[in-house]
Structures are given as structure tokens and as C-alpha cells.
Amino acid sequence: MNENHKHLIDVKLPTEDAKNTIRSALIGIPKLFLSKIQSKQIEKARGLMMRSVSQLNKDKMIIRLPDIARRIRTYFVQLQRNVMPLKKVIDQLKQSYPEAMTDNDWETHINLLQEKVPHWAVLKIVDGTEYIRVDKKINFEECVIKKLKNNFLL
Incomplete structure (x- = not known):
């Protein structure tokens, strides 16, 4: 059981690879444009959370x-x-x-x-x-x- 536990600890999650992929995909896109998109997404999420x-x-x-x-x-x-x-x-x-x-x-x-x-x-x-x-x-x-x-x- 200890070996299984060790195996689970050694598994790397692909979060860093995913972050690097996203960063490379966003290269060349203006930061103002990205901030507008982000603000719209936040506004939409708030609207969904605040529904009656x-x-x-x-x-x-x-x-x-x-x-x-x-x-x-x-x-x-x-x-x-x-x-x-x-x-x-x-x-x-x-x-x-x-x-x-x-x-x-x-x-x-x-x-x-x-x-x-x-x-x-x-x-x-x-x-x-x-x-x-x-x-x-x-x-x-x-x-x-x-x-x-x-x-x-x-």
C-alpha cells in the first residue's frame, strides 16, 4: 500500500503545461482586449450567480x-x-x-x-x-x- 501511495505522489499534474500552452496561445493579443473579455466573463458569471x-x-x-x-x-x-x-x-x-x-x-x-x-x-x-x-x-x-x-x- 505504501508503494501505491508513493506512486500517487509521483504523478505530475499537467497544470504547468496547460498554463504554458495558454500563455503561448495568447502571445500577440493586446492586453486591453484580453481584459475586456475577462471583465465580460466576470460580469456574465455574476449575472448567473445573482439570478432570482x-x-x-x-x-x-x-x-x-x-x-x-x-x-x-x-x-x-x-x-x-x-x-x-x-x-x-x-x-x-x-x-x-x-x-x-x-x-x-x-x-x-x-x-x-x-x-x-x-x-x-x-x-x-x-x-x-x-x-x-x-x-x-x-x-x-x-x-x-x-x-x-x-x-x-x-
Whole structure:
């Protein structure tokens, strides 16, 4: 066991090599430019640390939206429909989605989905029942998924 311990002590970590590589890569770049980049990175890190709980929850919801949109689209394509009761869609999502969420959470996600891509998903109330309409003619990957992923990056 003592020999194993000795072997662990003798292992050199590549930190010096990594530092030298970074230094050599940064040669020729103005220090003012590097300091601007560093200050922007610090500002971004502070912004992430200072987010409120509600903003973090909204970010989690936005991250989930592309997967939820794919599941909704798959469900509509399988049943060959454009309009379905929202309750039925939520029940299907609850069965197929890996995370357990309440009906209220699902409605919040679908409302956010409608807000982010209003041309694809539309909620309507007819005779006291809420329906969701999905436009299957739209190029899904180009119009819906890219827009949802871009919303998170902004």
C-alpha cells in the first residue's frame, strides 16, 4: 500500500503545461482586449450567480421546451390530428416525459411554448374546453426547435 501511495505522489499534474500552452496561445493579443473579455466573463458569471429563483425556474422551463415540443408533435402526428383537447395532450406528456410534473406545471410549459412559438402552437377555449392546435405544415426543426434553442441562448 505504501508503494501505491508513493506512486500517487509521483504523478505530475499537467497544470504547468496547460498554463504554458495558454500563455503561448495568447502571445500577440493586446492586453486591453484580453481584459475586456475577462471583465465580460466576470460580469456574465455574476449575472448567473445573482439570478432570482423565478428566473432560474423559467430557465429550466425554457431548456425543457424543445423536448416537450417534439413529444407534442409526435403525439399529433401519430394520431393524425391538428387539434386536440389540452387535457388529453397533458395526460400523454405525463406518461412519456421522464420528469414528474403537475398538470399546472404542464399548462405553464405549454403556455410558454405558445408564447415562444405562437405560429406553431395555439391554445383556444371552445365550449368550456381548452384545445391546443399544432401546425404540422411548418418545418418543425427549422422554425420551432431552432427558435426555442435560440430563446435560451439570448
